[in-house]
Amino acid sequence: MEYIGAIDLGATKVTTVIADIDGNIVIRLKEPIQTEGGEFTPWRDGFGYYKIAEQLVSMLYRAISDSAVSEIKVIGIGSAGPLSDGAIINSTNIKLPRLVTTYTTAPLYIPLVDPLSAEFNCRVALENDCTTAILGEVYYGAGKDVKDKHSLHLVYVTLSTGFGAGVWNGHLLRGKEGNAAEIGHFFVKEDGLRCGCGNYGCAEAYVSGRGMEKNARMRMINERLGCQTDYGATLRSLALAAAASEGLEKEVDQYPWQILNFITPPLIFAAAHAGDRLAQGVIDDLCHYGGIALANIANAYDPQIITFGGSIMLNQPQLLAPIYAEMVNHINVRAPKVILTPLGEHVVEYGAIALARQLLESDQLAME
Ligand SMILES: [Zn+2]
Structure with a gap:
């Protein structure tokens, strides 16, 4: 062997x-x-x-x-x-x-x-x-049982710290320098948040762990750190607790903006679950712009299946349904199936x- x-x-x-x-x-x-x-x-x-x-x-x-x-x-x-x-x-x-x-x-x-x-x-x-x-998806995952790989049209999307995709439309789509299907930098919003790449309004500025943190921080800044109203108050108290668990509550007391450094995707999901509308807004943005990005992928490559992986999606599979619903609003092809990758984190x-x-x-x- x-x-x-x-x-x-x-x-x-x-x-x-x-x-x-x-x-x-x-x-x-x-x-x-x-x-x-x-x-x-x-x-x-x-x-x-x-x-x-x-x-x-x-x-x-x-x-x-x-x-x-x-x-x-x-x-x-x-x-x-x-x-x-x-x-x-x-x-x-x-x-x-x-x-x-x-x-x-x-x-x-x-x-x-x-x-x-x-x-x-x-x-x-x-x-x-x-x-x-x-x-991996084509040979061992969702495409495993399709013998003729030329008839297979499959897209893998990862939603984790960043937002990226790989495309198989009968063969691997590479582009001139191997950078095809940079879904994270699809333009989705005029005057949108700044992306890590330097451009404004990229999908990744909303649809990624880094993007969620940035979106939540901007909203917190606009709301004066969630002190004034209910809006953002739960996220604020969870971030304070996170600072305290690292023994840094005094620093946050002295420099209130420091609290922004303790906002993470798990805290945003927890706050939204507890009814925080600021945190829910961040997740709504993720689903809205994620659906638009997926629609662009579907319109461009007309895949049979889009599979999703990445730590955020694997931990929050309830995001699939609203992203799918938004995608369907913007496509002119028969809707692809959108599923979690059967290969999970592997x-x-x-x-x-x-x-x-x-x-x-x-x-x-x-x-x-
Ligand atoms: Zn970008």
């Missing part, structure tokens, strides 16, 4: 699995990403940071020995982007030690493909997490297995 190494590299956690060619997972290891103690060294046209590749190597060796697998033939990695040259480039999500240099414009890389390929003497495939996830792992398997199959074709 031949075995595959597959890695899901997120912003804060990494999961390493070993699977057989059929996608049966033999072992799974999960750890926080270790970024302390590493340093940048010159690499290509900038600097490379090897600490994360070292962690992946040691996790893979541990997985190999714990599972008593003799060797891995190929490795697939699904990673938070942006990606370039087999590396993460200028990572916005993974927090790294500061680089002290005079070359302030030099790109900072986290090399992944070269170090893993050299260590295990095998080929390594790297794709961004949404592209990886749609492959969708990127399965995608990394699919990536690795594609490499293995292309090697075998080349040998024939």
Whole structure:
């Protein structure tokens, strides 16, 4: 039996699995990403940071020995982007030690493909997490039983810290630089909130964990921190309790704006559940603009199914119905089914297995 190494590299956690060619997972290891103690060294046209590749190597060796697998033939990695040259480039999500240099414009890389390929003497495939996830969905998830993948039209959407999508319309939709279907930056609102990308009114500014926090903070600021009326009062008291649980109530007392730093998506959902209209407004925005973004996806690609994953959606599946209802208001195609991904939080792992398997199959074709 031949075995595959597959890695899901997120912003804060990494999961390493070993699977057989059929996608049966033999072992799974999960750890926080270790970024302390590493340093940048010159690499290509900038600097490379090897600490994360070292962690992946040691996790893979541990997985190999714990599972008593003799060797891995190929490795697939699904990673938070942006990606370039087999590396993460200028990572916005993974927090790294500061680089002290005079070359302030030099790109900072986290090399992944070269170090893993050299260590295990095998080929390594790297794709961004949404592209990886749609492959997982096609081969092991919602598209698993469709034999002819050319007849399959499937979209995977993740709703977590960010908002992203991967599209399969008979084949993987990539775009000129692998950035197709940037659903998070679909324009949904004139004069809307500022997005992390710098533009105003992107879907992600409302439909993501980061967007929910920003939307709630802006509303709290407009309401003078929820002190004046009922509007926002529950969210305010939950945020105060969160500050107190970290021993920071005095700081918040002294600098009232500090309370904004304690607003998180779970608190917003809890406040809305308790009847807070400010928090409910944030969730209504998420469903409204999420539905518009989904309608754009449906109108553009006419998929049979849209599957949803990501920590926020997996924890709050009641969001599906209102997002679907809003989508239906804006489409001119037969409505796709909108469901939770059957692969749950493991969708990127399965995608990394699919990536690795594609490499293995292309090697075998080349040998024939
Ligand atoms: Zn944007």
